[in-house]
Amino acid sequence: MSLPARLIRPVIADLEPYTPILPLDVLAARLGLPVERLVKLDANENPYGPAPRARAALANEPFYHIYPDPGHTRLRAALSAYTGQPVERILCGAGADELIDLILRLCIDPGDTVIDCPPTFGMYSFDTGVCGGQVATVPRRADFSLDLEGIERVASARKAKILFLTTPNNPTGNLLSPAELEQLLRLPLLVVVDEAYIEFAGVGQGFGAWVGRHENLAVLRTFSKWAGLAGLRVGYGLLPEWLAEQLWKIKQPYNVSVAAQEAAIASLEDRAHLLANVARIVAERERLLPLLAALPFLQPLPSAANFILCRVVERPARELKLALERQGVLVRYYSTPLLRDYIRISAGTPEQSTALLQALHTLI
Structure with a gap:
């Protein structure tokens, strides 16, 4: 028996690693695009960032x-x-x-x-x-x-x-x-x-x-x-x-x-500053829902979070995800059986939504 086989717990040796979302600089290098070209809507991050007091505390x-x-x-x-x-x-x-x-x-x-x-x-x-x-x-x-x-x-x-x-x-x-x-x-x-x-x-x-x-x-x-x-x-x-x-x-x-x-x-x-940003994100989520529903290949679901899950019809969801990625728009795709026909889109800024919708309309 090899040393690794003797030392590593079998449940770990057989475990599939978790696949995390990659950071902007790594994604940009992989796609051959400048970071500023990317529209990152794949990890449900807050597009407005930390509160002013938090930035000051860190500084x-x-x-x-x-x-x-x-x-x-x-x-x-x-x-x-x-x-x-x-x-x-x-x-x-x-x-x-x-x-x-x-x-x-x-x-x-x-x-x-x-x-x-x-x-x-x-x-x-x-x-x-x-x-x-x-x-x-x-x-x-x-x-x-x-x-x-x-x-x-x-x-x-x-x-x-x-x-x-x-x-x-x-x-x-x-x-x-x-x-x-x-x-x-x-x-x-x-x-x-x-x-x-x-x-x-x-x-x-x-x-x-x-x-x-x-x-x-x-x-x-x-x-x-x-x-x-x-x-x-x-x-x-x-x-x-x-x-x-x-x-x-x-x-x-x-x-x-x-x-x-x-x-x-x-x-x-x-909190007042942060909750105002939360309200902006929620408003953008609600604005985005009917705009996504108007596309012939997306069926968005109502959401109480800062993202929207969309069923993809008429084409494979993974192909749609990759087509958006080629335009610098990043959304989440899951290869699991229950979700392989879906993509998840984070609610971002109005400018990010505009870039997303423009990219989606090129794919009609």
Whole structure:
């Protein structure tokens, strides 16, 4: 047996790597186009970027040479004021992605079951595989609503430990209803609700206020989308205290950088500016919907997030994605069976929408 074969865990050796979105400079080099020619609508990033106070905080921070606060003390206090949850229920991470990974590493032994409801965010199943867990898939219905009865059957038959849900769901854009969540919280498992896009949904604090009333509910959030801090990697969890206490044991001590903590605190202080940008993005999403629907080969779905999922008809969705890419317009295509006929388009600036529509009209 070779050394790699002896050392590497079999579940990792057999694992398909996660395919992330590439940054602008790498994409520009690959396409042979200048960066300024690219219209990046493939990763649901905030086109307006960080708040002015966040930019100032990053420029003026004097302590980049000092390790960051491992307890995220000031950031958690600011998040407590923002969410209404006590600091004991708040844990920060290098994006919500780190918190997904931490929860799975805390709870999942090899062979344990995690319920996934595709199409949805791919990190839930990916991180489950890294832990050696088993993913029990309960596909969404034709309209992308949850199959509640299917989830309940699998939870019982497989003695599942965790159920991941996203609201608004990525990439379909639909919301989880309070009645659905109430029903699923009766199951004997941990329900993790990922609210990465909740600020675009017009539902206030989402399900964050429910944490503490249900010992099996965890809510994850991020500063990547609404606050324009995707490149700094900072998110947080609103968690039952028993879960937060255990996660503190296993998180890396300095997991959220000085820059990320300062920018996140400043973002919370500059909410009025950021929420005005959120409103601009939502308005652009709503303006774009009928314009996309007017094209003969696109059938866009309503969305409560900062993106629109479109069914592609009359041609392969992948070919449409590549045709747009050749014109410098980047959208997301998924090769998975449930989504191979769809593309996802991020809501950007009016100027980005104009470039997108011009490119689409050349393909009629």
